[in-house]
Amino acid sequence: MAAGNILIVDDDEDILTAGKLLLKRHFDRVVTCNRPEHIPDLLADRTFDAILLDMNFGPGESTGRQGLAWLDRIMTIDPRAVVVLITAHGGVDMAVEAMKRGATDFITKPWQNEKVVATLSAGVKLGQSRSEADTLKKANKVLARTPEQPIIFDNPAMAGVMDMVERAAPTDAGVLLLGENGTGKELVARAIHARSLRAGSVFMNVDLGALSESLFESELFGHKKGAFTDAREDRTGLIEAASGGTLFLDEVGNLAPHLQAKLLTVLEQRQITPVGATRAVRVDVRVIAATNLPRERLADETVFRQDLLFRLNTVEIDLPPLRDRAGDIPLLSRHYAGFFARKYQRPAVTVSAAALDVLSAYAWPGNVRELRHAIERAVILSSGDVLRPQDFALSSPSVTPKLTPAGAPAAPGGDMDSAADGTGQDGAGLPADLNLGRLEKTAIATALRKHRYNISHAAKDLGVTRAALYRRMEKYGL
């Protein structure tokens, strides 16, 4: 029996009964409908692999016009639909017209059983390949085509990390990446994908920390048109779009407990049901998850479901914070000085030994991301071809920035113009500089330092999503 979901639409009950008896022996599921007005509802409920549609409805009708009109309606609802028309009055002209309007094939009554089965089998295959192509197209749209970035390291713990990456990559095992913000978890996840058997397929990055609870299901599982007020068309979910490739679940530790349960069900059953759909869709994804939660917090059942943890962490890789691998700082600094010099079309830029000492002594609460930003800023602002200590405005990361009485943060690290009295405030305790752009930059820089570059916490404090914070950090070069 072939996998396939067939709909037969005809007002002749005898045809429906005969068709159902015949096709049931060949396909998974056969649904019959004697009133074409029900077609839109049936299509809203489920997807059919092929539709067998009569051309004439009602006594005495033989023009075929009704069939063509219903064909148009079906193609508007689902342009991928496979429609095979049936008519007792089939002429070549009608067949040509129907094919022009999107019909896949044409059979005449009285039909020959073998011909109906063969035509529908070919139709089902066509429908399935159209649907795969569509999933792929959607997946490719969300796929950010970024070339692989080098992972710079010298530290033995990082060498251990890379060894695990090489070993785990070619297997389909779930990988859990642990580490503070900015330690390189996403970079490592991409490296695993690039070395895996799925390298030619999509790497889908899903930031669970940026997904609101209300969007969780529709974003991850997709939805059918009409499932809720804003669902104006069918939408493929991120998990389905990742099928065949790697699904990177970032900030998995931030998921609320009931959403953890939903994620677990998907990972166990390897299928998702889009919101408003009646049929589950099988998905084939390799899951790599990441979190900045420390191991002890993850082991706490009240914070994270242990059954979900065991699904995710077949291989667990711990990325050390940059302060524990200070030996990597000179390498990373030189790498990024060269990278940004090229990006900003500057002659070769080197980092002086004194600057490397200062950079190596700093604690880098935002880890490699913060170091990368510091180098970028220094390359942009310095005029010479050697970066010196004064090109880096590093404050002690243990100092929590003071807030002004008005709630506006004081300028951090000397990278902002401050008012003449050095406090950044006027006599009335109000910030002297009211430029909105600069205030926003200052607030973001302050929040990042206050939360030691924990993006989720800083975003929460600032009242914006993680994605919005990343955009602004990019904008202000923070």
Ligand SMILES: Nc1ncnc2c1ncn2[C@@H]1O[C@H](COP(=O)(O)OP(=O)(O)OP(=O)(O)O)[C@@H](O)[C@H]1O
């Ligand atoms: N070893 C490394 N070599 C080169 N660049 C690195 C390295 N580690 C991290 N980076 C760079 O640092 C930045 C932050 O890395 P990444 O986004 O992978 O961190 P993360 O741990 O996923 O952060 P978050 O938890 O905030 O999502 C990126 O620009 C990345 O390219």
